[in-house]
Amino acid sequence: MKNSLLYCLAAASLALSFFFERPADASAMVRATAAPAVAEASLFSALLNEGEPGSSPASTPVNPATAAARDSLTYHYYAQTLGLQLDYDENKELLRSVTDWVGTPYSYGSNSRRGTDCSGFVTRVFQEVYGITLKRSSRSMFTTTKRVPKGEMHTGDLVFFRRGKGPIYHVGIYLKDGKFAHSATNGGVMVSSLRQGYYRSHFYAAGRVVAAEQANDSEE
Template identity: 70%
Template structure:
């Protein structure tokens, strides 16, 4: 669906460019047609070639799609690979011990996303992941940081997700599979333990 929209916009942009051609004045020595500046996205006119405008248009549509699907406000400069990969996994059912599109648990989902987006191989359990992160403050989290949960002081870490933005994180939950949730939801707010950043060596 998203590819169809992108192709349609690109085709429409190309078609419109033909309507804005005008015949050169008789006094003009050049025989090349003069093209009036016209675009579906005027903000891309300054210094942009048609190819640049088409690419920017595609990027804009993609970011809008990710923002809507993930429920976050994007600045259009976020890691598009991360957003696309997480979006592609949304709706995958929960399956303990698995990490495929047929079913995945929380740590399986995280390992697959990190492999696909960053080329990083993480340890398979949420507890092992926690041992290999650099701790970050909750108010300094960035997209791609890991969020860890436990059920009280002294309890082991039992769940992990990937922070996206605006307090939202992606994870595979036992009651719904891969989804986007908010750290402000009472359950996750109560059980949030720490955030950590994987540093690519």
């Protein structure tokens, strides 16, 4: 009975989100208005625990139906928050980390939740998700990644930008469907589209962090 009520409440919460449509340009830029990871945690925490009150999720088995419902709701939440069409098999930890950073203000030379620049954001996400320490600057990251054709980018690849023949000056994390997460000087951490005129004209290359790719392969 307890779990049935929780399912109903979670489903009702998600259903209400469909009454509010996104602006037409939401696919190019998504900002969080609250603390997404905290909201997601509060929504699904009860679903993780099927035992008696006070029991620990780590020590209580989760039945397959609950696990499937939880995963479906989690992916739906990330899809709505980030403006993505997900296949429900993407790296949830990466989506969680990016979602939690969305809305962080831009701050040159910083990499904290109070403010971060583009490379600071990327290094923090890769540390949180993969336990990988990347080079601190976008130029250094470029030299240590494996080149990937634009049409073959995967979720978690890095996207680099430069003006004309100048040096690389910006980096972001590719998500999917032409969208990437980055910390922009005019808005902080957000999700933008590579189809936007500015990013389309300044896109230079995509790179894959080999250690992250190996970590993904080992989890499959």
